[in-house]
Amino acid sequence: MNISGIVVKTLHENSKEVIKLLKEGGFCEVHYYENGNIIVTIEGENVSEEIKKLKMIEQTTHVVSASMVYSFSEDELEAERDKLQKSPDFPEWLNDDKIDAKDIRYGGDLRNFGLKN
Numbered sequence: 001m002n003i004s005g006i007v008v009k010t011l012h013e014n015s016k017e018v019i020k021l022l023k024e025g026g027f028c029e030v031h032y033y034e035n036g037n038i039i040v041t042i043e044g045e046n047v048s049e050e051i052k053k054l055k056m057i058e059q060t061t062h063v064v065s066a067s068m069v070y071s072f073s074e075d076e077l078e079a080e081r082d083k084l085q086k087s088p089d090f091p092e093w094l095n096d097d098k099i100d101a102k103d104i105r106y107g108g109d110l111r112n113f114g115l116k117n
Contacts, residue, residue: 002047010036
């Protein structure tokens with residue numbers, strides 16, 4: 001399941017009508033609005049479904065723009081976690097609960113990190 005946050009922009013005087021249309025459309029959930037900025041979320045089984053919903057928002061009467069500002073994909077996250085866990089470069093000590101996070105040295109590259117001396 002994918003969940004994305006979108007900022008919808010409209011003229012302030014059209015905000016209430018746009019919110020009504022978005023709620024009635026059933027393709028997004030409205031969370032907040034102020035001065036012509038409307039915050040909504042969409043859900044989809046995949047990116048294609050989310051893009052379809054984003055286009056529906058963009059085509060809503062009085063919408064000036066709709067920008068996806070946050071996206072979360074549970075399946076992609078799990079796939080990347082699995083890939084990282086299976087990587088030969090994945091150090092065993094990262095799974096050691098006895099190691100305190102303040103003792104980890106990170107220099108911007110996962111292959112060049114380790115414990116502080």
